[in-house]
Amino acid sequence: xxxxxxxxxxxxxxxxxxxxxxxxxxxxxxxxxxxxxxxxxxxxxxxxxxxxxxxxxx
Amino acid sequence: xxxxxxxxxxxxxxxxxxxxxxxxxxxxxxxxxxxxxxxxxxxxxxxxxxxxxxxxxxxxxxxxxxxxxxxxxxxxxxxxxxxxxxxxxxxxxxxxxxxxxxxxxxxxxxxxxxxxxxxxxxxxxxxxxxxxxxxxxxxxxxxxxxxxxxxxxxxxxx
Numbered sequence: 001x002x003x004x005x006x007x008x009x010x011x012x013x014x015x016x017x018x019x020x021x022x023x024x025x026x027x028x029x030x031x032x033x034x035x036x037x038x039x040x041x042x043x044x045x046x047x048x049x050x051x052x053x054x055x056x057x058x
Numbered sequence: 059x060x061x062x063x064x065x066x067x068x069x070x071x072x073x074x075x076x077x078x079x080x081x082x083x084x085x086x087x088x089x090x091x092x093x094x095x096x097x098x099x100x101x102x103x104x105x106x107x108x109x110x111x112x113x114x115x116x117x118x119x120x121x122x123x124x125x126x127x128x129x130x131x132x133x134x135x136x137x138x139x140x141x142x143x144x145x146x147x148x149x150x151x152x153x154x155x156x157x158x159x160x161x162x163x164x165x166x167x168x169x170x171x172x173x174x175x176x177x178x179x180x181x182x183x184x185x186x187x188x189x190x191x192x193x194x195x196x197x198x199x200x201x202x203x204x205x206x207x208x209x210x211x212x213x214x215x216x
Contacts, residue, residue: 007199011127014203015149018130019093019166021207022148025178025215026168034166037094 086119087159090135090145092167097145098135105136106160108152109210117152117160124154130210132170133162144170146214148207173215182208 023034046053090098106117109131128150135143150164185204192198
């Protein structure tokens with residue numbers, strides 16, 4: 001068993017770290033676009049009685 | 059006598075027809091896609107070398123079916139033209155099917171030529187300092203992964 005698995009991480013975590021570092025290691029002209037592409041945002045708005053109560057961005 | 063001959067002919071024909079040959083194609087249908095780009099789509103290639111958790115291995119058209127999880131490293135694609143295409147993969151899976159089709163699915167993949175050596179070295183040294191300053195198991199594990207990736211990046215870019 002690998003050390004990171006013992007520490008409670010899984011392959012998805014491993015993959016995310018590896019992909020993030022690969023994007024950072026690109027030549028400067030390609031880096032900015034690659035990093036931008038990796039960002040994902042989810043906007044969640046809770047509604048109650050027809051009115052937005054709370055908005056949060058992840 | 060004629061009956062014996064025809065009988066023996068029957069058996070020899072029968073044994074011939076029941077000899078099962080594994081249905082390997084002499085060509086490999088190769089697909090390689092990442093989150094950022096599709097590199098090959100059912101293309102015929104000679105050989106593919108992949109880095110995986112079960113070791114680095116080369117895939118030929120007559121390879122046995124296998125599943126493997128990718129490690130950060132360089133995938134070398136030996137194209138039919140004789141050209142060798144080197145692409146760095148962060149992670150992902152490789153599937154080798156019974157019909158000699160091969161799929162590599164990576165989270166992120168870029169040609170080795172697009173990696174900046176200096177930045178890769180910075181990433182490695184930053185990861186090493188993160189490991190020495192890590193205070194819990196999770197941070198330590200994350201730093202260890204970063205070191206592994208950093209080493210692979212530096213090795214590939216040099």
